[in-house]
Each structure stands twice: as structure tokens, then as C-alpha cells.
Amino acid sequence: MAVLIFAESDSGFYKKSTFEAISYGRKLADQLGTTCIAISIGNKGTENLGSFGAHQEVLYVNELYQTFNPQSYAKAISQTAQQLDCNVIIISQTYTGKSIAPLLAIKQNASIATGVIGMANTIDGFTVKTTAFSNKAIAHVKLNQEQKILTIIPNSYQINTYSETSEIINLEDTIAASDINSTVLSTHKETGKIPLTEAELVISGGRGLKGTENWNLVEELASALGAATACSKPVSDMEWRPHSEHVGQTGITIKPNLYIAAGISGAIQHLAGVSGSKVICVINTDPEAPFFKAADYGIVGDALEVLPRLTRRILEIKK
Amino acid sequence: MKILVCISVVPDTTTKITFKDNDTTFDKSSVQYILNPYDELSLTRALEIAEQNAGTVHTITVGESDCDPIIRKALAIGAHEAYRVDAQPKNAPFVAHQIASHVKSENYDLILTGRESIDYNGGMVQGLLAELLQWPLINVATEINYSDQEITACRDIDGGRENVKSSIPCVVSAQKDLCEPRIPNMRGIMMARSKPLNVIKAIDLPEFTEITKYELPPSKTGVKLISAENAEELIDILHNEEKLF
Structure with missing residues (x-):
């Protein structure tokens, strides 16, 4: 035994x-x-x-x-x-x-x-x-x-x-x-990125980011913090971000120590994939967004304005 | 080409989950049931492959008669024939053994399942089934193609994707992105009424696992709101109080 x-x-x-x-x-x-x-x-x-x-x-x-x-x-x-x-x-x-x-x-x-x-x-x-x-x-x-x-x-x-x-x-x-009863023909891996399922800190963006052109705000915060990036289903469906970043019921289930959701309303299907996170922070313009009920910390505001301020503050602390 | 699609009947994604009998049983009252979303994908892809290869598609469900309306929906979407193993789907090994027993009496070339059912999220039936039948397994596939006695598929792996091939028969599980699920039309719904829904008896099995109790995850005690003007305060809290970085 x-x-x-x-x-x-x-x-x-x-x-x-x-x-x-x-x-x-x-x-x-x-x-x-x-x-x-x-x-x-x-x-x-x-x-x-x-x-x-x-x-x-x-x-x-x-x-x-x-x-x-x-x-x-x-x-x-x-x-x-x-x-x-x-x-x-x-x-x-x-x-x-x-x-x-x-x-x-x-x-x-x-x-x-x-x-x-x-x-x-x-x-x-x-x-x-x-x-x-x-x-x-x-x-x-x-x-x-x-x-x-x-x-x-x-x-x-x-x-x-x-x-x-x-x-x-x-x-x-x-x-x-x-x-061996199946053959691998080719493998494609994202390199140089923290795998989402292993990440302790995750920054995730939703439709509130308004377009791919603003994704650098998510990536800059993630990079300042040493976090992985994720996204909501609509964002992956619109192909703003790859399917491999989609967290939620039909995407990946994650359980990081910190999950920061920017511009995500928190539909039940999204929560299913992230509610195991230890600390959840939500940034959303809509104070009625359901995600606030599942969050530890919330900022009612525009992610496009809030994210750069968070990044700056981290860089100040880490200096 | 004969394809078997495994169908689970699951609570709708927005269902509020509650328990009864001292938290030992899932409370099914007033729960809306749906066809497991991943199984909808595998069914649609099975129909597409069958159409290209003059094939037929059977479905199999382990469940009691309350599953029949959902099974009829699968027939309305286009499956040719349905089987229902008349028993409660107690756990994944129970379900896999029932399906394997049916498969041994028919000659299927391919079995498609969903990546997981959204009720117990076990994601096991496809693997258990593949091993019981000694067939290859391609798990969590976002593409499935068939030609010349061979399945080629793209599967999700940690941090990426991988293209794989296998001879038939084999078991493949469906992931999001596989296809757009078909919606039944009126003609399909009419035709489904006369398609065979065969009820088969369950085989006896030991209790591999049992659920002794349910609980709800600890709920959040309430959100602490920080004003957008003081957004930096969030970082200070995460750093000094939560000590997350």
C-alpha cells in the first residue's frame, strides 16, 4: 500500500x-x-x-x-x-x-x-x-x-x-x-506566457475594454504584477483574444489567488469559471453589474481609466 | 459510418442550485433541464460528418423517463435513432459501463461526447469508455474531421493546441469552438416524433463512488467599494493587507 x-x-x-x-x-x-x-x-x-x-x-x-x-x-x-x-x-x-x-x-x-x-x-x-x-x-x-x-x-x-x-x-x-494508439501531428504552444491554469494572479478583460486596441492596458497591468491575462466569452467569441484565454463555464476554470475583472459584468456562466478565486476585484462602469455581488473589492468606473492608474501604482510600489 | 453521440440531460446554466434531505440530494424541483451544451456540439458535428459520409447517428442517454423530451430534441436536431438506458446516472463509471455495454452490441465507428457535463463536471465518461472499449481517446477537441478510416482532430492542451490523428473506431470529446450548434426546425420536430427512442435495461454494477453530502461554496461577505478617484487604494490593499504581491 x-x-x-x-x-x-x-x-x-x-x-x-x-x-x-x-x-x-x-x-x-x-x-x-x-x-x-x-x-x-x-x-x-x-x-x-x-x-x-x-x-x-x-x-x-x-x-x-x-x-x-x-x-x-x-x-x-x-x-x-x-x-x-x-x-x-x-x-x-x-x-x-x-x-x-x-x-x-x-x-x-x-x-x-x-x-x-x-x-x-x-x-x-x-x-x-x-x-x-x-x-x-x-x-x-x-x-x-x-x-x-x-x-x-x-x-x-x-x-x-x-x-x-x-x-x-x-x-x-x-x-x-x-x-500508442493515436499520433500527434503537430503542437502549438503559447510561449513566454504564464499558463492560465497555473497562474496565481490573473487580469481579465471583457467587452468593457471596447476593443483589441485597448488590450495593452490589461497586458501592462498583468506584466507589472507578473500576472496571466484572461478574457470573457464575448471577447473570445469576437476574436479580440484567443480562445485559450477564455475563462468561464465553456472556457477554462481557474482558481488563482487574485482575479481582477475589468469590464466584465459577471454573468453566471463567467462566475462558474472564476468563483473559486481567493480574492476577486471588479472594475465596471455599471454599479448594478452582478459581478460586484461576487467580489471582494469593487471599483465603479471605466476600466480604460482605472487600469493605467493601477499599473502606475504597482510600478511605484515595486520601484 | 455509424456514430454514437452520448447525451447528458443537465440543469440549465442559470439554475439556482439547492439541496434537500439534509443536504444529501440535489433538489430537482423547479429546475429547468437542457441538453448538455457540449453534447449539442458533438451531436451537430456528428451529423455533419454523417452527412458527408452517408452515415447514421445514434444517441445514448443514461437517465429516467423525464429525460425523454430532451432526447426528442436531439432527434429533432437530426439524430436518426435514440437509446435511453433506464436508470439514474449515479456516477461516471456507472454511465460509461452502460454505454460500453450498448456499444458492444452495435458496430459504431466513432463515439462523440461533450468535454464534460455541466452538472458534475467530471469529464470522465469519454476516457472511461475509451478504455473499456480499448479504443483511442482524443480529449477536448475543437476540430474533428474524418476521411479514409481516420479521424484527425485538434485538441486543447495546457497552454496550446495539438493536432492528432487516430484510426477508427475511437472516442472524441467536444470542446467549445467545434461548430455552431444546430437548432431544431419545425420539420425536425415533427419527424422526431416518429423516430425510435429505444429504452434499454441497465446492467448491474458496484457502487464505485457515492455522494454523501453537498454544500454551497463559502459566499463572499460583501464587496468593499473603492471610488474610481482613489483607484490606487485597491493596489495598496492588495499589497499591504492581502499581501498578494
Whole structure:
């Protein structure tokens, strides 16, 4: 019995959510009195994961893992879980993680919970809190099978550090070309930007920005603050901003520490994607905008005038 | 070309969520139900692909008879035949096993689902189904094309997009941007009345997971308003009090 964490990397760097998942896994392993094992697949980050709580690390390096195929990654994790007798598998809820987790659930005949937002309660059975109804509710999900799989929403568990070094374990890898059942033809990534799902600070713009020509105001504030940029659905639909920046019910769900919404009214579909943010600030000309009800701080005013003042103030403080 | 589209019946996006029986059950009374928006996209794309390839489109829903009006809507949009597994969709593995059991009795070339249903947001059924059937999975696709026994698709990845291909049969889940959802017209609505809606019996399964309780997320205590003339004060609060940067 042990806890296994998929330590996801992106082109040779661990994701921040990976460190969160390892810290989560370690806490859970301590709670269950067992070992915390991390598994890296392909081109991994350089940190020793012992610093985040892993007792052991398993590495799979094979050119077959160079591109992402849910089937082969799930197989690698499943064979590790079986060889090392792991009964709980922790995965970050990234696009990659969400594709792997259900395949693993079938391979392991496991109970699976996605959208997990808090530490498991293992006193009476095994229960986790998950988001439901697009962030409008929280469900307590009890996992009944002996094997369990959890996907953890990024930014919902804090990273803990340990003065420890993990032991590297080598396992035989039975992956073969026949395990790859889809082919990646090409990959397009936004470079030099903070990924929205990992960002701790997010500045988001809506129709109130009035056009793409004003987007520099959002970007300047984001850059002063070291934040990622996002947008509302109408903005993405009008192609002012790329679809990859659209947060909300049909876009990306985020949970940053700070969400500043400029010129967004706060329709329920938008709130569904951002209401998990810890501090929400809203700038809108309409004092009746529904977003103010879901906000911690509000400024009734024109985003085009307010944003540059906020940027200036940050630069003054940071000087 | 035979395509199966998985349809979820979900509360309308603007529904106020409430619970009953000591917060153990979702209160369905006075809730307006809709066809899951992502499933509307996969249905539309399935119909487009079927039209280009002389194909047929079936839908499958796990749910009780109160789902029938929404299933009829899917038929009105253009699906040829519908299946309903007569059971409450208890959890994602339950749903996936029911669908897989149906798929094994028919020869589908392609299964389309939504990226997730907007009620429980699990996003799992497509993956569970792919693995149960041992078919490839292309998750969260913004483009799906078919030619020569092959699916090519564009899928969302963290921080970008990726073009992938797979042989058929395979499972693909639909993301926003896939297509413009079709709206049923009067002719479609009339025709839907006589299209087959087959009710099938659910298979028995263990309780993989159960929801023991619901709660509402902590609500905000009230907004602190800062006047636009003193906008800078917001930054000072975020810096000094919230210590966010």
C-alpha cells in the first residue's frame, strides 16, 4: 500500500501543480501511514521531488513518451502502481491529467473523483470534496473501491517543502510501440506566457475594454504584477483574444489567488469559471453589474481609466 | 459510418442550485433541464460528418423517463435513432459501463461526447469508455474531421493546441469552438416524433463512488467599494493587507 503521484512535466520542467500534487500525496501518505512515490514520464523537470515530499521517484524515459498519448501514459502509471502496490493515485487536473485519469480508473478497477479541492478524509472510509454544478456547489464524494484515483484542481492545495531527498527507483518498462494508439501531428504552444491554469494572479478583460486596441492596458497591468491575462466569452467569441484565454463555464476554470475583472459584468456562466478565486476585484462602469455581488473589492468606473492608474501604482510600489 | 453521440440531460446554466434531505440530494424541483451544451456540439458535428459520409447517428442517454423530451430534441436536431438506458446516472463509471455495454452490441465507428457535463463536471465518461472499449481517446477537441478510416482532430492542451490523428473506431470529446450548434426546425420536430427512442435495461454494477453530502461554496461577505478617484487604494490593499504581491 502506497500513494502514487503522477509528476507531470512540460518540456523538461515540472508544472507548479505537480509540486502541489506531491505535497498533497505526501500529506495523504502520512495520514495513511504509508509511502509517497512520484512517477515521472518522459522529459522531466530537474528538481529532486523529495523537496516536496516524495519518498521515492520512478522515472520512465523512452522515446515513445516524447509526445503525449493518454493510453501509453496511463499504462506506465498503472504498471508502476501494480509493481509498487500503490492503492491511491494522485493526478493534477490539467488537460493531460484529465485524459489519463479515467483510463487508469478502468485499468486499476478503481473509484475515481475529479475536481478534488481538499485533503481526503480517511477517518471513516475515504471521502473528498469536489466541485460540482460548475463551481456552484461542493460535493462530498466517497470512494468505495480499494483502488482510488483523485485529480486535484491546480491552486487548491498549498506546496509544502521538505529537507529530504527521494530515492530513485528503476522499474522495468514494458511500453511498446503498439501501446500508442493515436499520433500527434503537430503542437502549438503559447510561449513566454504564464499558463492560465497555473497562474496565481490573473487580469481579465471583457467587452468593457471596447476593443483589441485597448488590450495593452490589461497586458501592462498583468506584466507589472507578473500576472496571466484572461478574457470573457464575448471577447473570445469576437476574436479580440484567443480562445485559450477564455475563462468561464465553456472556457477554462481557474482558481488563482487574485482575479481582477475589468469590464466584465459577471454573468453566471463567467462566475462558474472564476468563483473559486481567493480574492476577486471588479472594475465596471455599471454599479448594478452582478459581478460586484461576487467580489471582494469593487471599483465603479471605466476600466480604460482605472487600469493605467493601477499599473502606475504597482510600478511605484515595486520601484 | 455509424456514430454514437452520448447525451447528458443537465440543469440549465442559470439554475439556482439547492439541496434537500439534509443536504444529501440535489433538489430537482423547479429546475429547468437542457441538453448538455457540449453534447449539442458533438451531436451537430456528428451529423455533419454523417452527412458527408452517408452515415447514421445514434444517441445514448443514461437517465429516467423525464429525460425523454430532451432526447426528442436531439432527434429533432437530426439524430436518426435514440437509446435511453433506464436508470439514474449515479456516477461516471456507472454511465460509461452502460454505454460500453450498448456499444458492444452495435458496430459504431466513432463515439462523440461533450468535454464534460455541466452538472458534475467530471469529464470522465469519454476516457472511461475509451478504455473499456480499448479504443483511442482524443480529449477536448475543437476540430474533428474524418476521411479514409481516420479521424484527425485538434485538441486543447495546457497552454496550446495539438493536432492528432487516430484510426477508427475511437472516442472524441467536444470542446467549445467545434461548430455552431444546430437548432431544431419545425420539420425536425415533427419527424422526431416518429423516430425510435429505444429504452434499454441497465446492467448491474458496484457502487464505485457515492455522494454523501453537498454544500454551497463559502459566499463572499460583501464587496468593499473603492471610488474610481482613489483607484490606487485597491493596489495598496492588495499589497499591504492581502499581501498578494
